[in-house]
Amino acid sequence: MKRQIVALVCCRGGSKSIKNKNIKIFCKKPLIYWIYKSIKESKIFDRIILSTDSKKIAEIGKKLGFEIPGLRPKKLATSLSNQFDTHKYVFKKLNINDQNSIVCVVNNNPFINKDILRKSFKIFKNNKFLGIVIDQAKVQGDYLWWKQCLSDKFSFKYIFKNQFLKSKLNRQQLKDTYVGIFNIRWSEPKYLFSYNAFKKQLLRSNNKGVILKKIDNFDIDDLEDWYIAETVFNRRYIKKKNI
Numbered sequence: 640m641k642r643q644i645v646a647l648v649c650c651r652g653g654s655k656s657i658k659n660k661n662i663k664i665f666c667k668k669p670l671i672y673w674i675y676k677s678i679k680e681s682k683i684f685d686r687i688i689l690s691t692d693s694k695k696i697a698e699i700g701k702k703l704g705f706e707i708p709g710l711r712p713k714k715l716a717t718s719l720s721n722q723f724d725t726h727k728y729v730f731k732k733l734n735i736n737d738q739n740s741i742v743c744v745v746n747n748n749p750f751i752n753k754d755i756l757r758k759s760f761k762i763f764k765n766n767k768f769l770g771i772v773i774d775q776a777k778v779q780g781d782y783l784w785w786k787q788c789l790s791d792k793f794s795f796k797y798i799f800k801n802q803f804l805k806s807k808l809n810r811q812q813l814k815d816t817y818v819g820i821f822n823i824r825w826s827e828p829k830y831l832f833s834y835n836a837f838k839k840q841l842l843r844s845n846n847k848g849v850i851l852k853k854i855d856n857f858d859i860d861d862l863e864d865w866y867i868a869e870t871v872f873n874r875r876y877i878k879k880k881n882i
Contacts, residue, residue: 643685644760645735645742646678648705649725651716652693656861661691661747662699665865666873671696673749673872675703681756684743690729692716708732723834730828737827741768744824744831749872750855751822759849763825770845771837772825775817776856780810817848820856 650671654660662669671689678687689705691697692715697707708729715725726744729735735742743760745751755774763772778784785802788795797803807813819841824831830840840846854875857868 640739642738643740644683645740646684646687647690647726647729647742647744648674648678648688648747649690649722649744650693650696650700650747651691651720652696653716653718655718657859657865659695660859661693662696663865665749665869666877669699670749671700671747672703674745674747674751675700675705677749677751677753677756678745679704681753681760683756683760688729688733690725721834723831723837726828726831727833730832735828737829740828742824742826742828742831744826746822748822748857748859750857750868752855752876755823755849755851755855759823759825762847762849766845766847768827770826770843770847771830771840772823772847772849773841774820774823774851775848776820776851776853778816778818780813783813783816817850819848820851823849 648671650661652659652661657663661671664670665673675687678684687705689697689700689707690711691700691707692711692713694710697710701707709732711725711728714720715728730742741763743756745756751774759772759774766772783806785799785806787798789798790796824837826837826840830837854871857864857871859865859868
């Protein structure tokens with residue numbers, strides 16, 4: 640039996656850092672418009688599903704073309720909710736399982752374009768749809784893990800003291816290091832039912848990554864991020880000027 644290829648986008652209504660973030664106007668369109676456009680134009684997916692607790696988000700999503708499986712319970716849409724519980728809820732409601740589906744959970748990030756989706760799908764397909772494929776970014780020298788500190792108003796403490804003492808001065812002496820961004824999570828449903836299952840699988844050796852360029856890696860967590868991201872996106876995709 641041929642398995643359906645499913646895109647799942649999860650958008651809750653109660654964003655605190657940016658009010659109504661998921662439908663706030665970004666480059667003259669609701670933010671959610673851009674990820675739907677990328678998913679649709681990738682021509683990969685059989686189903687494009689939106690999970691939300693918000694009637695307003697659901698209405699906008701439906702007009703765009705998303706499949707809306709009803710509103711999810713409010714307990715799955717708080718700032719402390721585990722998104723993997725939402726995956727499980729949607730999969731059970733729509734009978735999505737390993738036998739009938741391959742899933743890509745896609746965050747509502749406008750920089751995840753059709754080319755990134757196609758590239759990540761090709762990697763997953765070439766890996767025989769085993770394990771997990773995520774997006775990754777190279778960690779710049781100033782942000783390496785052993786440089787991390789705990790800081791308060793008056794002082795700071797290195798968390799990884801021994802590793803910091805052993806560290807090299809010049810970047811050229813360091814191995815390339817990458818971090819998972821998780822705007823894209825390709826997997827069979829079994830690894831998306833729980834965060835623990837997802838983490839345990841990531842520690843195995845049969846996973847793959849698609850490396851994002853700097854210009855494709857934007858977290859939009861506050862209004863400063865929003866302004867920078869909108870400026871870059873407008874120049875790159877709307878006015879189509881090289882950056």
